[in-house]
Amino acid sequence: MPALIGFPLTRRQRDHNGRLQLSYWLRTATGAHEVVIEGEAAVAFILQSDGAHVAELLSDLPGCQLRPLSLSSLNHEPVSALYADSLREWHEALGRLQQAGVALMEEDIRPADRYLIERGIFASARVIDDASGPRLQRAEFEPPLRILSLDIETTLRADRILSVALQSQGYERVLFNGNITNSPAVVRCHNERDLLQQLMAEVRRFDPDLIIGWNVIGFDLRVLQQRAEAQRLPLCLGRDQEPVRVEQTRTGRWYARLNGRVVLDGIDTLKGATWQFERYSLEFVARELLGRGKLIETPDDRGEEIQRLYREDPQALVRYNLEDCRLVSEIFEHTELIPYLLARARLTGLPLDKVGGSSQAFDNLYLPRLHRAGYVAPQYASGVDGLDVPGGFVMESCPGLYRHVLVLDFKSLYPSIIRSFRIDPLGLALGTHGDAPPDALVPGFHHAIFDRRHALLPDIIERLWQARDEAKRQGNSALSQAIKIQMNACYGVLGSRVCRFFDQRLSGSITLRGHQILQQTAERIEQAFGHQVIYGDTDSVFVWLGDDWPDRDTDRYGHQLASELNAWWQKQLRERFDIDCSLELQYEAHYRRFLMPRMRHSEKGSKKRYAGLKVQPDGSDQLVFRGLESVRTDWTPLARQFQQALYERIFRDQPWQVLLQETVRAVRAGERDGDLVYRRRIRQPLAAYQRNRPPHARAAQMLDDDRRHRDLPPVVRVGDSIAYLMTVNGPEPQELLRSPLDYQHYIDRQLLPVADTLLPFVGESFERLIAPQQELF
Structure with missing residues (x-):
């Protein structure tokens, strides 16, 4: 009889007859089958130096056993495994050890998950039935899901x-x-x-x-x-x-x-x-x-x-x-949500219904390799903390209204930094241990040193990278998206305290290297090519070619610029660090017109906010907004529509003054009432809005008060979006609107900020242009 092969839908662990039992429901080609596995144990690791103390603490738990291993902690201390035959004794043992302050490693991994992780079973399994009962083995299978x-x-x-x-x-x-x-x-x-x-x-x-x-x-x-x-x-x-x-x-x-x-x-x-x-x-x-x-x-x-x-x-x-x-x-x-979830499962071993799970996915990819290398993970989130670790690099921008701006973007910058500079938890532990030869070491930041010979994460990233390139070639968008998310998560978890490998020397060596790369790229562009870099953000630089740029073969020039910078970076990393360069700068976009606005009430340039006319492959232009009112849901449709129309006309050198004045007139005349609705999400329970009650929370409270008055249960939940309008009596929910609208509020708080983000760069102001209209009211 052929072996049963299926996709694990659900996994469960429980005690049965006083022993740990694992249960997996597999979707096979002929239906769903439950596989029950007996004889496994819950596992954690302790330092061998704590062994006598642990044995004493657990002496009355006969189902718990200690066994010395040939594995070490990342601090190079020998470890033992603690096994428990039942969940009841397992939880009792963990409680005692935690209360006694005993260092525990990997104790939080559920037995039902560890069984799959250690066998490399991510998405499909073959059932092997022998004298000791059924067991699972890794296999390839595409489930026919109902x-x-x-x-x-x-x-x-x-x-x-x-x-x-x-x-x-x-x-x-x-x-x-x-x-x-x-x-x-x-x-x-x-x-x-x-x-x-x-x-x-x-x-x-x-x-x-x-x-x-x-x-x-x-x-x-x-x-x-x-x-x-x-x-x-x-x-x-x-x-x-x-x-x-x-x-x-x-x-x-x-x-x-x-x-x-x-x-x-x-x-x-x-x-x-x-x-x-x-x-x-x-x-x-x-x-x-x-x-x-x-x-x-x-x-x-x-x-x-x-x-x-x-x-x-x-x-x-x-x-x-x-x-x-x-x-x-x-x-x-x-x-394509189901194909995406299946692709994610094949990549990371995450269950289909797992929400988030970046840290668990990292564990699934990293822990088996770490164990095979002879080490166990550290105590949960016990790495170095308290360092100055900034986020992504954001360059001081040069505000202005420009013509011909190119965007050059590093492809997957943080994953490529991990690959190039061999950033890795095990590599950090071995590099700082002091017994690696100098030519094996790659410097990081905050005194981090990485042993390039034993780094595991760069190889994981490289395999994901290659798989994503192949998915793109095959047009498999679901798989490509799943890989992209996981590659970026490999950086994100290292800087998060929800990850067992959290250590700010790791995250700092990534982000600070990113800062250095962006700054040096901008300097190289200005020194070698004579173009001003007006902005940089995380993995991109914005290059101003000049308002008098002839705009002939601009795309070809953008690709050439990226190619020459890539060659320069390859030379830099080989000469300075003797490492292969995985950095890849790409020509991403050409903006015929580009606005870098100022911060409100300041002469300084803003960050993460810009707009422009982006050249499309067919030569046409597309209006693009980043961080401005047009793409922010806490601004009204009035503000967003006005911004798109105003910017479109100014960017294309078309008349725009009448548009502005007519919009103000229509608002005052009540002709745009349908576009004045605010929508904001409730981020916490209404009772938590005590000291500061923003307009949307006040409107939400009115909705709940009205339902209570009608003897109905409250309707507003955390995460709900509240629609409200500003009236002469303050915010009121759209469903209960009773007061006249405050039109001056919308002119001052919605139209004016949108207009004055752009108008100073064409020598105008919103207030001057609407002054004649104000005299009419």
Whole structure:
């Protein structure tokens, strides 16, 4: 019988008959199968010098054993492994050792994760069954995943489920709680308990691997669990018939556990794949990506409309419920989220539903190599701290309105610095130990020295780099994006205290080297080529060719400039450090017009804020904004539309004064009221806004107060976007607008700052141009 090969959907660890048991649900070519592994132990490492003390502390725990190893800590001290046969004794042992101040290493790695990590199992596994029971081995496999989109509709208080929609390719079903005509797509349920039972049966029949939705954990599954508890009914949606668990972490994030099935929330998954939207409501994202939205188009009273449809037009509610499921499915397909998650899993070993996980991904890539090299990781985040480690380099800008600015960009600067300068946790430990030959050492910053012979991270980065280049050649955008995120995360985690390898000598040797490279690149451009560098930011330099540049073969010149600088850097690194140069400067863009604004109320140039007319491959121009009002969601549509129109005309040397004056007139006349809405996100609970209550928090409080007055539960949650307008009586939510709008506020706070970012560079001012209009009012 051929060996079973599958993709691990879920992993679990628990005690069974007093011993640790690991469980993995694998999606195979023929369905899902659970693999249960016995006989493994939980593992951590301690210093051998602490062995006698540890043995004494754990003497009454027979399931715990110490075993000396040939491994060392990064401080070159011999270590022993601490094994525990059960989770119960494991947690007891860790508690005692932590209380006694014993140094522990890698104690936080879950046994179910360590089992896969140490075997190099990232995305697929082969089941080997022998006399000792099943075990897993690394394999290659592309899982045929079954995906089910789920959405529920409830009463306003969410104290009763009205309907549940389930949708997949070629499959649609709505479970309706009440009177409705049955059809192939609609199942009439006698009551809520019947609906929940029908839901469990329907999920079993369809047997999905992935359940997707919009806020599907924090709302849909949470409400389903609450209503099932109210009905004293176990809600069994997993493959093992155990009740679903929906819980909230201390950081406010919701998670769900369904053994054998993975639940993916559309919002979190999009953010994790670096998709960015002004708002993350299903309505907004669907319209942005798909060009259509929900079937109820009035968001202000959507809840009340759902109740009306339930009473008066149940078939319309069915259509509405199903359309929400379809939108989620199409968003996942349009953005290639599932291929992205599968690519991420193959690269890093992260579970499909892991949100974030940069530090865990780093562990998965680095720890097996570290162990094979003869070392274990240090105590969690125990590296050198308290150093002056800046972020990415941001050059002082030269404010002005320019013609012909080139942008040169270092490809993956921080990963290329890691590769070139051999920056690595193990390399740092060996380089500073003092027994490496001088020709093996590469200097860093803050007295860091790296042993180039034993560096592990540069090789990891190089393999990722090559894989990304291949993914680009094959047009595999999902894999390319997953690799890009992971390459950048390899730098980010080293400077974060959530990473066990945190050490500011590592992060400082990357960022400070980046500063040096950007500064020396700018100096070389000015000295060797005679062009002024007007700005630099993290991995880019902005080169002004001059307003009288003839603009012939500018692209060719940009590529030539990058090529000559790359040759110069290769020579510099070989002569100064005797290392191969992985730095690669690329010609990224040509701006025919370019604005580098001043800081507000200052003559100094701003940072991370600019705009320009960017030349496209076909020779046309595209208006580009970075950090200015046009791309910031805390500015109104009025400000953003005005900025785009004003800048477009000035950049193209077209008349613009009438536009400015007409915009002010239209605002005062009430003709632009629809463009005056602010939208801001609630970042913390409303009760936390005490000393400083910004306008959006005040508007949100009005919404909640109004709902309480109507005997409804609060609606504003952390992360929600609040729409409000500024009135003569202060901020008011869009849904409860009662006062006249404060038009002067919008002229002073929205139009004036936008205009005066640019107008001084053409010798004008906003106030002078609108002065004649002011006399008319």
